[in-house]
Amino acid sequence: MADYKGIEYLRNKLRLKRPRVLLRYDYYDMKNIVKDFGISTPPDLRNWISSLGWCAKGVDKLSDRLVFKEFKNDNFGLNEIFRMNNPDILYRSAINGALITSCDFVYISPDKDGFPRMHVIDGGNATGIIDQTTGLLKEGYAVLDRNDYGQPLIEAYFVETGTQYINKKKNEVQWVPHNVGHPLLVPIIYKPDEKRPFGHARISRAWMSLVQSAVRTIKRSEIAAEFYSYPQKYVTGLSEDAEKMEKWKAAISSMMQFTKDEDGDKPTVGQFQQQSMTPHTEQLKMFASLFANEADLTFEDMGFQGSNPSSADAIKAAHENMRLTARAAQRSFESGFLNAGYLAACLRDDIQYKREVLYMTKARWEPIFEPDASMLSAIGDGVMKLNQAIPGFITKETLSDLTGIDYEGE
Numbered sequence: 001m002a003d004y005k006g007i008e009y010l011r012n013k014l015r016l017k018r019p020r021v022l023l024r025y026d027y028y029d030m031k032n033i034v035k036d037f038g039i040s041t042p043p044d045l046r047n048w049i050s051s052l053g054w055c056a057k058g059v060d061k062l063s064d065r066l067v068f069k070e071f072k073n074d075n076f077g078l079n080e081i082f083r084m085n086n087p088d089i090l091y092r093s094a095i096n097g098a099l100i101t102s103c104d105f106v107y108i109s110p111d112k113d114g115f116p117r118m119h120v121i122d123g124g125n126a127t128g129i130i131d132q133t134t135g136l137l138k139e140g141y142a143v144l145d146r147n148d149y150g151q152p153l154i155e156a157y158f159v160e161t162g163t164q165y166i167n168k169k170k171n172e173v174q175w176v177p178h179n180v181g182h183p184l185l186v187p188i189i190y191k192p193d194e195k196r197p198f199g200h201a202r203i204s205r206a207w208m209s210l211v212q213s214a215v216r217t218i219k220r221s222e223i224a225a226e227f228y229s230y231p232q233k234y235v236t237g238l239s240e241d242a243e244k245m246e247k248w249k250a251a252i253s254s255m256m257q258f259t260k261d262e263d264g265d266k267p268t269v270g271q272f273q274q275q276s277m278t279p280h281t282e283q284l285k286m287f288a289s290l291f292a293n294e295a296d297l298t299f300e301d302m303g304f305q306g307s308n309p310s311s312a313d314a315i316k317a318a319h320e321n322m323r324l325t326a327r328a329a330q331r332s333f334e335s336g337f338l339n340a341g342y343l344a345a346c347l348r349d350d351i352q353y354k355r356e357v358l359y360m361t362k363a364r365w366e367p368i369f370e371p372d373a374s375m376l377s378a379i380g381d382g383v384m385k386l387n388q389a390i391p392g393f394i395t396k397e398t399l400s401d402l403t404g405i406d407y408e409g410e
Helices: 007-028 054-063 078-083 087-101 205-229 247-252 278-295 312-318 320-349 373-389 396-403
Strands: 068-072 103-110 116-121 126-130 137-146 152-159 162-167 172-177 185-189 233-236 268-271 362-365
Touching: 007 054, 007 087, 007 126, 007 137, 007 152, 007 205, 054 087, 054 205, 054 278, 054 320, 068 078, 068 087, 068 320, 078 087, 078 116, 078 320, 087 103, 087 116, 087 185, 087 320, 103 126, 103 137, 103 320, 116 320, 126 185, 137 185, 185 320, 205 278, 320 362, 362 396, 373 396
Parallel strands: none
Antiparallel strands: 068 362, 103 116, 103 185, 126 137, 137 152, 152 162, 162 172, 233 268
């Protein structure tokens, strides 16, 4: 029997991990709390919070370009399994959640006919002990349902020989055996490495820090805008016997009358220097530039126009970092989806296939950037020259991967 850590160990592991996951979802959903330094903010406005969608933009800009197509050399019918499990939602949910929290999970279970069902579980509701060689779990734990207070109602404990379900609502424990040989919980990981096998979240500490600073800048600019709209005025030399003026009426009045006193003196009216919004705008641009650099975005992606309009070639060059990041993410997610399909095929056929039998099965993705007319022309010229040099070097499938256009002919 395998040496398992046990469900209680995994419960405690998830309990420690969950707050960091929920924090990143708060930043993605623009519900994060921003600390106020209490220096320039009036006491009545310290609880006022603004929102900024930079974290959501940074995640979505990448996830929208990661469109999983299918598996090629699919000898075990993995595409059929995924097509029966709403793949458009499954792939999108798993990729988006993994980018936010570093890791999502695909939970596999048999339906009444024994066909594998797949569900995505976010990183705040599942964990496990990973085998870094295969990317599969040695054992896993997931919370399938929670009450309104976040307390687990239905739990699942995954081991090599089956899945144990703990239903606290009905006070039941159910054991469902299988012949897969691996826990039916598969991690989908973004940027794993030796130190952090469950990957790195795209919403990093740098992102969160920059968003905090930018939101404080927006808050200060809102406060400064009030003084910018109605600059402070003053009147000196008024007699002590002068009638008191109502402040708001004096501020918006188009004409005011002041008379000389009995000694012939008259008051002096003045206005303090009007505040400038430029420092706040420049500071926000600075934070936007720093965030764009961290997120592999361009300054234009952040909503700020550059000094000169960008040409088509300049735009492509500016997104080169995004292209490299997307390529690396595709390699990470390909392994996770292949593992999920492999276990689902074992469950469907009730056979412990060796993982090595899928070594020829590869993932196909839609192009990271859809080619425009000029790029299609350049691809066409390149394909002709390559196939003239090496006949048949570029196939219909390769051309489809480059252009995203499927060939419908024979």
